[in-house]
Amino acid sequence: MMKATKILISTLILSLSLSSFAAAHPGRTDSNGGHTCKTNCEKWGLKYGEYHYHNGGSSNSSSSSNSGSSSSAPKPAPTPAPAATPPKEVIPKGTVKVNLPSYTILVNGQQVSNSTSKYPVFEYKDITYFPMTWNYTQALGLETKWDESVGFAIRKTSNKAAKLNADSGVPDSKLYAKLPDFNIFVNDVWIDNASEDYPLLVLNDVTYFPMTWEYAVEQLGLTISLDNNKFNISK
Numbered sequence: 001m002m003k004a005t006k007i008l009i010s011t012l013i014l015s016l017s018l019s020s021f022a023a024a025h026p027g028r029t030d031s032n033g034g035h036t037c038k039t040n041c042e043k044w045g046l047k048y049g050e051y052h053y054h055n056g057g058s059s060n061s062s063s064s065s066n067s068g069s070s071s072s073a074p075k076p077a078p079t080p081a082p083a084a085t086p087p088k089e090v091i092p093k094g095t096v097k098v099n100l101p102s103y104t105i106l107v108n109g110q111q112v113s114n115s116t117s118k119y120p121v122f123e124y125k126d127i128t129y130f131p132m133t134w135n136y137t138q139a140l141g142l143e144t145k146w147d148e149s150v151g152f153a154i155r156k157t158s159n160k161a162a163k164l165n166a167d168s169g170v171p172d173s174k175l176y177a178k179l180p181d182f183n184i185f186v187n188d189v190w191i192d193n194a195s196e197d198y199p200l201l202v203l204n205d206v207t208y209f210p211m212t213w214e215y216a217v218e219q220l221g222l223t224i225s226l227d228n229n230k231f232n233i234s235k
Helices: 002-023 059-071 134-139 213-219
Strands: 034-036 051-053 096-098 104-107 122-124 127-131 142-147 151-156 175-177 184-186 201-203 206-210 223-227 230-234
Touching: 096 122, 096 201, 122 175, 127 230, 134 142, 175 201, 213 223
Parallel strands: 104 230, 151 184
Antiparallel strands: 034 051, 096 175, 122 127, 127 206, 142 151, 201 206, 223 230
16 A cells, blocks of 8 residues: 555655756746747647746736737727708899809800809800890890889880990809880880799899890891800890
8 A cells, every 4th residue: 555655655746847948948938828839849748839828827818918919909980970061042032043154155156254244144044134224225126215103114116236235244153034114115015034943033223134035036137146055036
């Protein structure tokens, strides 16, 4: 019995010695208490490239270290805030919104510069409107008359077209026209302007005439066309 006990004790001492020998082989350890075996690994009971611990190190340290490094990964960029919606345009009461045309305007072959005109040619319901200023009526060979008690009258004439002289100025960035509050006469015939699909309009205290086929060609004897993004009108 005593002999068996001595043998068991000897075996345990040998085993502990081998473990201590394997764990204590030379080489620096990292902050987790271990390192990778690169030389004489069989001598220490290890495989080449095997990571192992010294002095009580454990895989938990490695896991903690890895977890710490993964938490430092860059965070996704924040989602940008949606663009602000522009405020809805409020059209003044009693007016209609009109726009500068995107096409070129030619009067008797002479190009009109809307950007430098106090009374620009504008567009309403896809119809071109001309200002009935003195310069425009002379260029189109028309006769107009204004009487406060009678209203506005426009007539076809046999007059020759004159050169268009621009009414210099700068148009407003937003254009709002209104229905005239006076009578309208075309070739001495009263027009129920309020019921017209394309009524005469007033902008900056000037009466504007719609250049529809009925008015421009049939009533006023003008020639109009829209080709290649150019609106042509002539006498």
